[in-house]
Amino acid sequence: MSDEGRELYTVGEVAELLGLHVRTVRNYVRDGRLKAVRIGKQYRISRADFEALTSVTTTPAAEDHSAAGRAPRRHLEVSSIVQIDAIGPDAANRLANLVTASAQSPRDSPASLRVQTVYDKERARMKIVILGDAATTADLLHLVDGVLGPGNGMDTDNGSGNGVRAAHHG
DSSP, rough: OOOTTTEEHHHHHHHHTTOOHHHHHHHHHHTTTTOOOTTTTTTEEEEHHHHHHSSSSSSGGGGGOOOSSOOOOOOOOOOEEEEEEEEHHHHHHHHHHHHHHHHHHHOSSSSOOEEEEEETTTTTTTEEEEEEOOHHHHHHHHHHHHHHTTTOOOOSSTTSSOOOOOOOOO
């Protein structure tokens, strides 16, 4: 797809350019992370708003970094889903409070970290969804791994392993 001269992009085109799922781009629009105009039943994203999200330009002029005096910043976001089996409601609640507090705590990097937790009481299963930059997400995953280790009061399955599975998506 040729980007030169394009002023408006569809959600599908932005998803293709960024290597994301269309639903992810729609969520960016709904969350306000990506500005868009609604035309009929569809969203359209301006080139300027696309570039504001990605911090890169979509024309050959992107090669000229002299205007800002620096190279464009590349956007990197990691999504991780951590599944913890055989965890009781009290331990799940403590873990949810810990990861939420950690995600909201001040940090050196300006990158935001978003966390959502879900507990399924019937299956005694907890899922933690983490969205953020790679380093901050890794720090939170190390925290979860450390807290769930043996002897930390959050044993999830009486000693036969920690029952944790994680899936990472870039």
